[in-house]
Amino acid sequence: MAEIQGNATALCNAEGEITGASESARDLTARQNDEKNLAERESFLSGILDSIQDEISVLDKELTIVRVNSALKRRFSGGGPLVGRKCVEVYHCGTEFCEDCPSRITLRSGKVSSKIFSETKNGAVIWLELVTFPIFDPKRTLVTGVIALARDITERKRAEEESLRRRAAVEKLNGSLVELARNEKIYGGDAGVAFRAITEASARAMAVGRVSIWFYTGGNSGIVCKDMYEARRGTHSEGMILYARDYPAYFSALEEEYCLCADDALGDPRTSEFSETYLRPLGITSMLDVPIIVADKTIGLVCHEHTGTPRKWTVEEQSYATAVAGFASMSLEILARKRAEEGVRKLNDELEQKVGERTRQLLSAQEELIRKEKLAILGQLSGSVGHELRNPLGVMNNAVFYLKMVLSDPPGNVREYLDIIKNEIDNSERIIADLLDFARTKKPQIRTMTVREIVEAGLDRCPIPENVAVEFAIPEDIPPLRADPLQMGQVFQNLFVNAVQAMPGGGSLRVGAKIKPGATGLEPDFIEISAADTGEGILEENLGKIFQPLFTTKAKGIGLGLVVCRNLTELNGGKIRVESRPGEGTVFTVSLPAAGTGMGESQ
Template sequence: MTSPHSVPGPSRATEIARLELARLAPSEPLDAVFRRACELCADALTVERVGVWLFIDNGGALRCANLFERSKKEHSAGTMLRVADFPAYFTSISIRKAVPAEVAGTEPWTAELAARYLRPLGIGSILDAGIFVDGELVGVLCHEHVGLPREWTTEARDFVGSMADLLALRIQSAEVRELRAAFLTQDERSVAHEKAAALEQLAAGVAHDFRNLLTVFLGYGGLLARRDDLPHDARKQAKDIVTAAEQGTALAKGLLEFAHPQTAPPAVLDLGAVAAEFMPVLKAAIGSKYKIQYTQPDELGQVFIEKGQFTRLLLNLAVNASEAMPAGGLVAIRLAPVKLTGNPSYLGRFVLLEVTDTGSGIDAETQRRMFDPYFTTKSKGTGLGLAIVRRIVDRVGGLIRVESSESKGTTFRVFFPRVGASTGGTALFPILPPQPGAEPA
């Protein structure tokens, strides 16, 4: 194993960085403070990746408020780390002021991040400092060194601790409006979070009891269907009961999966490679009446998401598009790197997934409710397909928009926050406001 090497900490550079951050005007917006802090830390310590991460959802997750990649001069935001996925890491940062990991892949508190986050991004060492406000941990200032393991000097540790303290002071003095944007604590998001939790709890209870009842129908229906002494019509009716009960059991299973999804922790992925690999499955799922037109550039950047969650989202959107064209048609799927403009909570670089159909379009009332669990306009629909899409998007810190015109078709756009920069071109993309009731933003 390569032993950690020490990178001398330039005293003059760290002192200049501290002074510059401290002297930023009180009127400077909080997102601009985070942006400048990341740049100053990266330059002072010669670190490739520096990010400010803030706790959201009642402390259940860290959301990247700003990530700066020094060699590419790029900023991004939005990636999520959930406490339940990486418990050892979150325990360590809650009890220590500055947490160094000189060989990040083997340190006990970062080992669970090694295969899913550190190695795919080439990160050899980490130096994190907690951001504490009134004794409460509200975020983390994270330094990610790309390359060979690195020894963090005492000066470097003191420096990142002091920069985290300066950020804590800015958070304390920020206006309520800025804090809501930074910590995503808008009333709409809080209400949606509570509503989703209540629906999931209700779904679990109903599905459990419903499945137990259906077991009786399946058992006795199957016995009746196999009895030769019953009239043919009676046996057929019994088979119909079994078929209906099997469909109900599948629905109950879907409800339980919605209420308690069993997913692995996320990992750094190239969505282009995953989508290309999944394309044969997608074509088989929507059927031969439909043609898939799939496009992507050579470089997208990387996204932090569990592979099965992304393919399920893609499948749900493609099936939804095909169902909008009963006679068949074209399903266009596109991936592209974009930089969003127009919404302070989502400024940064994302990977865009577009799924477009040429169906009859979606009316305004349906657009308002289509992400609600159990809402469906289909005779055999469960109302869970788009609700699952929405939940996956929320879990990764992304957002979703829908553009539809009656008789012209519909485009679903999902924006995944990038955790690794693209070496290709990134197009500016003005983000539209959400449909009323469709998404907190």
């Protein structure tokens, strides 16, 4: 049925009198239908907006709020009407728009814009994501407004932050495992050092107050702590023992469960036994224990103890603790292997040492036997050989003397050859003298004499070349000594000859002396006389052989000179020693009893 609206209008003449009426009628059905449809669409749109849980507002081009949904009304329910107010006034309680305001950006660009920001609500921080969409005119040429959608993303933000935190924690745990894998202390074979490195690294990575390593006692009746690291103090300790009879639930859990994860150690029935004696006094609230397994047998455990607010152990932390226990197992296996290797090496060394020692003994015995045979033959021949050689040498020496006397001015090469003959005769005489002295040493004729007398006796028998400088360092007040002048003269003659021969290109021969007091009042004083050259030196491997009979490194000589020196020095109550560095020189030191000390007085 149609609805008609009628209107009547009076008609008047010039004098204002009503002369008639005009009537009109209009069908209102279409208008009412339009209004009804509009109301229905408005109700439908409001229903859609109100059903959306995100906060929605519609802004005009002046950024004035023209429409909001129920979610936005609820958020600002105590602040009065929202429509008709600037968005910055409602959202930020101000009048100045920020530069990165998404609504302004959308108005200028005609593009979707967004921003994430936080605000405090009832003392708690909430995170919102604001997305703005442009509203165009019918021709889509002008932006006439903005639809702003604000979504609470607090839970998502917390989840992201938790994910980042856990990722950082996992990276930290993995980094700690890499650090342990590269730590040489783990592989050094010292379990104590390895345990300290493991507990320190684990405490840092897990951010716990204490990390400890325990091992079962005999029969699994208890566990003993081998290392406990307290992060706050930075100290290590050991020796604590926990017995199964005192904590039956805990020990039962260790046997039945691979990983004992007690987030609330005080309330967990597996660990609450420790509450009064261990947990509360130390402030421990959470425990994470994993076994140490060697050769498929559980021999101990690694314990992580957290202080402060109870902590929920993550899967990653449990996996890390298991890996840490693996490093403890590895260090023990390495220790066992190194001990086995050390045992084998020690046995090999002992065997090699015994074989080497036995070989040296056999070689030494063989050398000694050969040397004794040679010396025996040498002793038998020395007397007759010395007599047979000295006579012709005497004739040759006299002939050289005669030729030098009758040839008052011989040619240069004749004088040179005569000198060579003389030197060779002297060398031969010295070898024969060494041979005879070695074969039958006479009893020394001891008397008191000065150091200079004994040194000069040796120098008189040894011609010093012009390219060798002799220096004396003999104190004037040094006491006299007691010795046989002939025998000790021969000793120093041999030493000086050796020194000169060691310096074919020239050098320095330094003769010194000093007194060496006895260690106690009952021991005699000694005079130490040294002869130091700057020659070629003696190789280290030859130092132990130079006083052995028949050992020589010279082209000429039979290796008896230093043997004679040692024998004669010892006969006179003294000792002889040598020090040498190849390329730097040699020092021979002869120690003889000082006069008045009692030694040699009765000889």
